[in-house]
Amino acid sequence: MTSHSDVEIPGDAELAQMSNDELARLGSRLDGVELVEYGERYVPGSPADKRAERKVAFWFLLAGLLGVLAAVAFIWWPAGYEDAYSDRQWLYALYTPVLGVTLGGCILALGIGVVAMAKKLMPHEVAVQARHEGGSAEVDRRTLVAEVMDAGDKAGLIKRRGVLKGSLVLAGGGLTLGAAIPILGGFIKNPWAEGPESQLWVTPWAPAPDGTKVRMVQVDGTPVSPADLEAGAMATVFPAVPGGGKASDAAVMLFRLRPGQAVSIRDGQQGFEYGDYYAYSKICTHVGCPVSLYEQQTGRILCPCHQSQFDVFDGARPVFGPATRPLPQLPLELDDEGYFVAASDFVEAVGPGFWENGKFPAWGSTPKGSS
Template sequence: MTREELDRLGARLDGVEILHTEPAPPPGSKVEKAAVRQVTITFLLAGLLSLLFLVVYAGSGWFLPDWAWVSSDDGWSAYFTPLLGATMGGALLLVGIGLVLYVKKLLPHETAVQDKHDGSNFDRVTTGATLMGGLEASGLPRRKLLGGVLGLMGAGVGVMIIAPLGGLIKNPNTGNPLGTTSWNTGVRLVRDDGTPIRPGDQTPGSLETVFPAVPGGDFQSDAATMLIRLRPEQMAENVPKQGQEDFGYGDYVAYSKICTHAGCPVSLYEQETSRILCPCHQSQFDVTQGAKPIFGPAARSLPQLPIGLDDEGYFVARSDYIEPVGPTYWNRERI
């Protein structure tokens, strides 16, 4: 028996009653060609949007100028999340529209009623014939362009959906991100406007917030550092932490701006008392005692950044912090 005959036989044996039949548009007719164009364009746009999603997600510089995502309120990075949402949402919407158009305009329609029954091997054979008949009726085998575009769209949308899972597979702890910052040997200390600092730029008793001279350094929450120039009387009282006696430079010291209690910015400095205050929970640190906590809930000292000068006489870091910045991710004893 032919596939069509098996299809009809299976329908009769399955107790299927066809109430109404509406054939598909005749092959090669103007109606069919117009419908094929609509569906093809819709699926093509869905595939292109899914590919655009991958371009944005991967941060490819060949498509968007200077495309490297950083935490910023301007530039392309400010549109990173909206672009991801727009491209993925648009692709999925067009897939739905394309499927609806395909079913409505290119497939034959029939209304049938079927009694429920248990399956058998004969049912599987006739069901296979029905499915193959449906594929033949869909016109995909002879609509090569539409089939190719459908494959492109399916591949693009599939990869678009799978791509974000890479963030779950990738090990987030590679490179010890919780224990390191972007400070490194030779990295200059710069103000938020990017200007470097030399000894003598600050008056004794003053504090300057500095950042690493790396791309996006002024937006990195763990990199903010306080460069403090001690007064002569403070220098006389200064007792660095053991093993960190050479971390300062002359009368300059640099400490993390991130409170070791809850991560708030400790930007209040009382030079008369040599205390740095955290405005969130009132922790206080003594800069003449290695930024040791002397009041409040903070349990350990602010990490000190070892500093020196480069060949041009500007302040640079001699290494990263040797202690984790902020409240950290394990309990530590009071230091």
């Protein structure tokens, strides 16, 4: 076994002046390495050598292509929500799988390429080395780096393999692009480009382009009339439009309060109710859970996820828990057949998150019927 004591160790000044080849040879001696076999896998420039290079380059080129496709899919694939009744729902459903296949395939192809490069292009080597205990000295670390670089130089991976070098650069660039685009993607598309008609503002309760107002229906499609609810009751209703029962921002709680109940109306929402009937979004303003538990006596609406509570007697304002914004109220009226319809869409955003940015005025409330 060879030890450091058997090899003359150069000083720091000599180490700094040694070439990669000299450092690599020194490292082998210091590590007690005996090369049993060493040499090129193929004759440089031979058909077999070129064939191996093309096989490795294929995986790197594939990785680069998949990385670019991941970025293209992230930006241009139709990712807007499509309900189950839309003829484009299959495109929406494929968005996440497409991103997973392209970005995951990029990483997989890059890994296969690196393994193939080690097996097909790196010099063939069989070495024997005795194990040692403890950490490595500085000279061992310096020479190890030199040995790795020396192996690359001898294999000609950079100097004489232009196809491999270009494909490796493309693979690295494609992977970087595919990984970075989800972070930068939020700066590409403006969610407010359509102004008041932007997707974050509009729900299925919005009137049709011809002005037709959306009727309220039960989950089975039955229209809802005032006679369907008893005093103190609550029912979940949906818009009578295709896919309205599955739209994430469409579920609404319709309340019928008891006659004579003291109620406060939120500022700017006077007239949104119809007599003792009030309609509020079922989507919690904390993180979007369904608020479906109602206590008639106290008028509390409870979100079961994080225990936020809203007071239906005071404009559905939050009175307990992490929610900080009232539930949006849907304006109500009756159509010519005596069924409930939405007089308009919600006048504020449904759900949590982006609304709470401080640019909208604070809300208040006044007793119902006061001037």
